[in-house]
Amino acid sequence: MFQFVNTLAASHTIAEVNLTAFRHNIIMVKKQLKNCMMMAVVKTNAYGHGIVPIAQEAIQAGADRIGVTSVEEGSLLRQCGIHVPIHILPPITSSQAKDVVYHHLTATISSVDIAETISKMAVRQQKRMPVHLKLNTGLQRFGIEPNDALSFCKACYHLPGLSWEGIFTHFSSADEGDWATTENQFHLFTQTTKKLHEAGYSFPVHHVGASTIAIEREDMHLDMVRTGIALYGYTPDRRQDKLISLNRVLSLKSKLIHIRSLPPGSSVGYGGEYVTKANEKIGVLPIGHGDGFKRLLSNNGLVLVKGQCVPIIGTISLDQTFVNLTAIPNVHEGDEVVIVGSQHEQIISARDIADWIHSNIDEVLASLMSRIKRVYVNDG
Numbered sequence: 001m002f003q004f005v006n007t008l009a010a011s012h013t014i015a016e017v018n019l020t021a022f023r024h025n026i027i028m029v030k031k032q033l034k035n036c037m038m039m040a041v042v043k044t045n046a047y048g049h050g051i052v053p054i055a056q057e058a059i060q061a062g063a064d065r066i067g068v069t070s071v072e073e074g075s076l077l078r079q080c081g082i083h084v085p086i087h088i089l090p091p092i093t094s095s096q097a098k099d100v101v102y103h104h105l106t107a108t109i110s111s112v113d114i115a116e117t118i119s120k121m122a123v124r125q126q127k128r129m130p131v132h133l134k135l136n137t138g139l140q141r142f143g144i145e146p147n148d149a150l151s152f153c154k155a156c157y158h159l160p161g162l163s164w165e166g167i168f169t170h171f172s173s174a175d176e177g178d179w180a181t182t183e184n185q186f187h188l189f190t191q192t193t194k195k196l197h198e199a200g201y202s203f204p205v206h207h208v209g210a211s212t213i214a215i216e217r218e219d220m221h222l223d224m225v226r227t228g229i230a231l232y233g234y235t236p237d238r239r240q241d242k243l244i245s246l247n248r249v250l251s252l253k254s255k256l257i258h259i260r261s262l263p264p265g266s267s268v269g270y271g272g273e274y275v276t277k278a279n280e281k282i283g284v285l286p287i288g289h290g291d292g293f294k295r296l297l298s299n300n301g302l303v304l305v306k307g308q309c310v311p312i313i314g315t316i317s318l319d320q321t322f323v324n325l326t327a328i329p330n331v332h333e334g335d336e337v338v339i340v341g342s343q344h345e346q347i348i349s350a351r352d353i354a355d356w357i358h359s360n361i362d363e364v365l366a367s368l369m370s371r372i373k374r375v376y377v378n379d380g
């Protein structure tokens with residue numbers, strides 16, 4: 001069979017993934033946790049870093065569990081020999097129950113129907129499936145309402161083949177530092193679990209927090225935190241940078257595949273969105289919005305060439321990007337371009353790119369398509 005996804009990538013553009021930095025981040029996050037498990041969240045192709053090598057490295061470096069958002073990701077990791085608990089963070093649908101049971105994935109449950117379906121499948125396959133109950137405390141994405149939790153447990157808690165290992169919620173506004181909202185959600189969660197416990201429905205693993213909570217709110221760690229972005233070297237918000245020392249894991253590198261000298265008044269690229277003001281030297285990079293290098297970066301943003309910041313000009317196309325090299329002497333076709341990462345003393349981070357396009361780091365990193373080759377490196 002053709003392995004066309006990888007062979008069709010522009011091989012001059014690579015995402016270098018530093019596993020030493022990744023391990024450092026796991027250790028730094030674990031240092032914040034006391035008697036509390038750590039789930040490494042590797043959804044969205046490990047935020048663009050490559051799900052399989054990252055999940056394997058996370059476990060070796062001490063992550064207790066793995067979190068994903070699709071049954072497909074979970075099944076893939078099982079097929080790659082990962083044996084620790086793998087949580088599917090969103091609720092599953094009944095058509096996925098068979099795979100969940102087959103691969104022994106930890107399902108998130110927020111409906112009676114799904115609980116019954118998994119129970120039936122588990123009994124049929126003679127298994128006892130770990131499941132976690134999701135409560136909606138304000139994100140309004142998934143989860144049962146706290147007011148319905150008791151009747152839900154009456155209906156589902158004793159279904160055969162299910163082991164109610166955990167209960168959790170997800171905050172809506174912690175990254176923004178909105179502690180009033182977050183504390184309300186937390187109280188709603190703890191009140192609800194207390195009521196359930198008093199009624200005889202207990203859940204050994206309580207969890208509510210992601211990276212922000214791991215870094216800032218030890219009082220909300222409970223039995224486990226689910227950390228994603230911090231493991232890749234970024235705090236969710238700049239205010240946290242002084243609280244934890246993380247190393248960026250991903251660098252995005254390319255090469256100048258073409259350079260041309262243009263007279264003043266030349267319009268460059270689709271739609272002529274950039275016009276040269278003088279004699280200018282324009283370079284072309286083999287990366288475009290088809291790689292997840294966002295079109296919003298057209299005429300907006302910088303890359304590093306020979307240790308200097310040079311502007312992105314014109315409209316980004318599917319596979320190519322123009323940069324203005326006029327200020328850079330001695331630049332040649334084949335020279336390295338750093339899009340994310342450092343070159344000499346200069347650094348461009350995924351946070352910088354997020355700022356330029358009014359996005360967030362998750363989007364910048366996770367958008368990098370799998371056709372970009374990932375190269376895994378370790379420091380010395």
Ligand SMILES: *Cc1c(COP(=O)(O)O)cnc(C)c1O
Nearest residue numbers: 041089170210211226227228229
């Ligand atoms: C993505 C996600 C996380 C991880 O969030 P980070 O802010 O990246 O640490 C944790 N829990 C759930 C439910 C998620 O969807």
